[in-house]
Amino acid sequence: MVERNPVLTIVTHVVLAIGIAIVAFPLYITFVASTLTMEQVLEVPMRLLPGDQFWANYSQVLGAGSTRGSAAPVAPMMVNSLIMALVIAVGKIAISIISAFAIVYFRFPLRSFFFWMIFVTLMLPVEVRIIPTFKVVSDLGMLDSYAGLTLPLIASATATFLFRQFFMTVPDELVEAARIDGAGPMRFFIDVLLPLSATSIAALFVIQFIYGWNQYLWPLLITNDESMYTAVIGIKRMIVGGDALTEWHLVMATAMLAMLPPALVVLLMQKWFVKGLVDTEK
Amino acid sequence: MASISLRNVIKRYGRGPKANQVVHGVDAEIGDGEFIVIVGPSGCGKSTLLRMVAGLEEITGGEIHIGGRIVNRLEPSERDIAMVFQNYALYPHMSVFDNMAYGLKIAKVPLAEIKTRVDKAAKILELGALLERRPRELSGGQRQRVAMGRAIVRQPAVFLFDEPLSNLDAKLRAQTRLEIQKLHRELGITSLFVTHDQVEAMTLAQRMLVMNAGRMEQFGTPEEVYQRPASTFVAGFIGSPPMNLLRGQADGARLSIGGHSLPLPAAAPRNGELILGLRPEHAGWGADGPGTWELQVEVVETLGAERLVYCRLGDTLFTVRIDGMLPAPRPGDRVPLGVAAERLHWFDPGTSQRIA
Numbered sequence: 103m104v105e106r107n108p109v110l111t112i113v114t115h116v117v118l119a120i121g122i123a124i125v126a127f128p129l130y131i132t133f134v135a136s137t138l139t140m141e142q143v144l145e146v147p148m149r150l151l152p153g154d155q156f157w158a159n160y161s162q163v164l165g166a167g168s169t170r171g172s173a174a175p176v177a178p179m180m181v182n183s184l185i186m187a188l189v190i191a192v193g194k195i196a197i198s199i200i201s202a203f204a205i206v207y208f209r210f211p212l213r214s215f216f217f218w219m220i221f222v223t224l225m226l227p228v229e230v231r232i233i234p235t236f237k238v239v240s241d242l243g244m245l246d247s248y249a250g251l252t253l254p255l256i257a258s259a260t261a262t263f264l265f266r267q268f269f270m271t272v273p274d275e276l277v278e279a280a281r282i283d284g285a286g287p288m289r290f291f292i293d294v295l296l297p298l299s300a301t302s303i304a305a306l307f308v309i310q311f312i313y314g315w316n317q318y319l320w321p322l323l324i325t326n327d328e329s330m331y332t333a334v335i336g337i338k339r340m341i342v343g344g345d346a347l348t349e350w351h352l353v354m355a356t357a358m359l360a361m362l363p364p365a366l367v368v369l370l371m372q373k374w375f376v377k378g379l380v381d382t383e384k
Numbered sequence: 385m386a387s388i389s390l391r392n393v394i395k396r397y398g399r400g401p402k403a404n405q406v407v408h409g410v411d412a413e414i415g416d417g418e419f420i421v422i423v424g425p426s427g428c429g430k431s432t433l434l435r436m437v438a439g440l441e442e443i444t445g446g447e448i449h450i451g452g453r454i455v456n457r458l459e460p461s462e463r464d465i466a467m468v469f470q471n472y473a474l475y476p477h478m479s480v481f482d483n484m485a486y487g488l489k490i491a492k493v494p495l496a497e498i499k500t501r502v503d504k505a506a507k508i509l510e511l512g513a514l515l516e517r518r519p520r521e522l523s524g525g526q527r528q529r530v531a532m533g534r535a536i537v538r539q540p541a542v543f544l545f546d547e548p549l550s551n552l553d554a555k556l557r558a559q560t561r562l563e564i565q566k567l568h569r570e571l572g573i574t575s576l577f578v579t580h581d582q583v584e585a586m587t588l589a590q591r592m593l594v595m596n597a598g599r600m601e602q603f604g605t606p607e608e609v610y611q612r613p614a615s616t617f618v619a620g621f622i623g624s625p626p627m628n629l630l631r632g633q634a635d636g637a638r639l640s641i642g643g644h645s646l647p648l649p650a651a652a653p654r655n656g657e658l659i660l661g662l663r664p665e666h667a668g669w670g671a672d673g674p675g676t677w678e679l680q681v682e683v684v685e686t687l688g689a690e691r692l693v694y695c696r697l698g699d700t701l702f703t704v705r706i707d708g709m710l711p712a713p714r715p716g717d718r719v720p721l722g723v724a725a726e727r728l729h730w731f732d733p734g735t736s737q738r739i740a
Binding site: 273275276279280281284285293297298300 | 475476491
C-alpha cells in the first residue's frame with residue numbers, strides 16, 4: 103500500500119508494536135527471571151523489573167551449574183552445542199553441494215533414481231527414523247561422542263534440493279564457456295559454482311546452524327555423560343520434578359545463554375541470509 | 385590460423401527409430417582466415433553445427449577437421465578455438481580482467497604474459513577503463529566486447545560466434561558488426577559466425593553457408609547467394625522483401641499463374657510446371673523487357689527511400705519495389721510491369737532446386 107495517511111501510519115505502528123510486544127514479552131520475562139534470586143522467582147506474581155543477581159546467576163550457571171538436578175556447568179555445554187551446530191551446518195553444506203553438483207552436472211546411470219531417493223528422505227524426519235538410527239549409532243560405539251551427535255544429522259535432502267535448484271538456474275553457456283576455457287569439472291566447481299553459490303551457502307549456514315543448535319531429541323537420546331551435554335539438554339536436565347525444587351532463575355539464565363548464539367548468527371549474517379533467499383548473482 | 389573442413393557432418397539425438405536427426409550431412413571446406421557466416425531460420429541446425437565444431441555437441445557422423453587435425457574426439461579446450469556466446473556467458477563473479485584471463489590461467493600461461501595479452505585485447509576493444517568492473521556493472525555492448533576480448537586473448541586458430549549480436553539494440557548491432565569486420569581484418573583469424581539475420585550474414589560474410597532444416601542449401605559468396613540462389617528456400621530467405629516465387633504452367637511461350645496468362649521470355653527453360661522467381665527490386669514500371677504484365681495494385685507501403693507495391697496476381701501478392709521518388713500508384717490502379725529476362729530465376733517445383 104502506498105497510501106500516505108498519518109492516521110494509518112500510526113495505526114500500523116501501533117499494530118506492529120503490539121505484535122512485537124507479544125513476541126518479546128516471554129523473552130523479557132525470561133531475562134528478568136534470570137536476574138532474580140530463587141525466592142524472588144517463586145513469588146506470585148513474579149516481579150517485572152530485573153533484579154540484581156545478573157552476574158551471580160550467570161557466573162554460577164556458566165562455571166558451576168545448578169545445584170539440583172544435573173549439576174554440570176553450562177560453559178562446556180555451550181562449547182558442545184557450538185561444535186555440534188558448526189559440524190552439522192558445515193557438513194550438511196559440504197555434502198549437499200557436492201551431491202547437487204553430481205546430480206545436476208554429471209550423467210551417470212540411475213541419476214534420477216538417486217535424486218528421487220534423496221528427495222524421498224525428505225519425508226523421513228529424524229523422529230521417524232530415530233530408533234534404527236540410535237541402534238546403528240550405539241552399535242558403532244558412538245554414544246556420547248561428537249561423531250554420534252553430528253553424523254546422523256548431516257545428510258540433508260533439503261540442502262541438496264536447494265543447491266540443485268540453484269545450479270539448474272546457472273546458464274548452460276557458463277558451463278560451456280568454462281569447458282572452452284579448459285576448466286575441468288572440479289575446476290568449474292571451485293572457480294565458478296562455489297563463488298556463485300556464496301549467498302545460498304550463507305543462507306543455508308544460518309538455517310542449519312540454528313537447526314543443529316536447537317536439536318533436542320537426538321542429543322537427549324545419545325548423551326548420558328554430562329560432559330557431552332549440549333546447552334538445550336542442559337536446560338532440560340536442570341528441571342527436576344516439582345516446581346519448588348527447580349532453580350528457575352538458573353534455568354532461565356541458561357535459556358538466555360542458549361538463545362544467544364543463534365541470535366548472533368542471524369544478526370551477523372542477516373544481510374547475506376536475506377540476499378541468499380531473494381536474489382542470485384547471475 | 386587454420387582451415388576447417390566439415391565432411392558429411394551429421395547430428396542425431398537419441399537412437400534407433402525414435403532418433404531425431406537435426407543435421408543431415410554437411411560438407412564444407414573453409415579456408416584459412418576466411419570469415420564464414422552460417423545463416424538460416426530458427427531450428428535449422430546452424431547452432432548445432434557450430435557447437436559441433438566447438439566440441440560442445442558430440443558429432444554423430446562424419447568428420448570435422450581444424451587445421452588438418454580431426455577434432456571429433458577432442459575436448460573444446462584442445463581444439464584451439466574460442467567462442468562468443470549469444471548471452472556472452474561471462475563469469476558473473478569475476479572482474480573483466482579475470483574473465484578474459486581465466487582460460488589463460490588454466491592453461492598455466494605466465495602471469496606477466498596474461499597481463500600483456502589482456503591489456504592488448506582491452507586496448508583493441510577499448511575496455512581498458514573497465515578491467516576491474518564486474519559484468520553486471522557493464523552495458524550490453526560492453527559485455528559483448530568483453531566476450532570478444534575473452535576470445536581474442538586465447539589467440540585461437542578459429543573464432544566461433546553464436547549469434548553474438550542478437551542481444552544488442554539495432555544501432556549497437558550495426559556498430560559492432562563493423563567492429564567485428566575490422567577485428568577480422570586485423571587478426572585474420574578463421575571465423576564461423578552463426579546468425580539468423582540476413583543483413584548480418586550479407587555484410588559480414590566472405591562466404592555464407594545457408595542452412596534449412598538441417599541441410600546445407602547453398603555455400604557461396606553473398607553475391608552468388610543473392611544473384612544465383614540455389615533453391616527456392618535461399619531465394620525466399622535472402623533478400624528483403626523476399627523474392628516473388630510464382631508457381632505456374634509453362635507451354636514455351638506463356639506462363640499461366642492462377643488464371644493469369646503471362647508472356648514468357650524466350651529464354652524460358654522448359655515446358656510444364658515451373659516456379660518462377662523475381663526479386664521485388666528487379667521488377668519495375670514500363671514496357672521494356674520480354675513482356676509486360678498488367679497487374680492491379682492492392683497495397684502500397686512507403687518506406688521513404690523506396691515504396692513497396694503489392695499487386696494482385698491470382699491468389700498471391702506480387703511485390704514490386706520502386707524508387708521512393710516515383711509517384712505512388714493508388715490501390716486499384718492497373719500498372720504495367722516490365723520484366724527483364726536476365727533477372728528471372730527458374731526453379732523445379734519438385735526438388736525446389738534452381739534450373740537456370
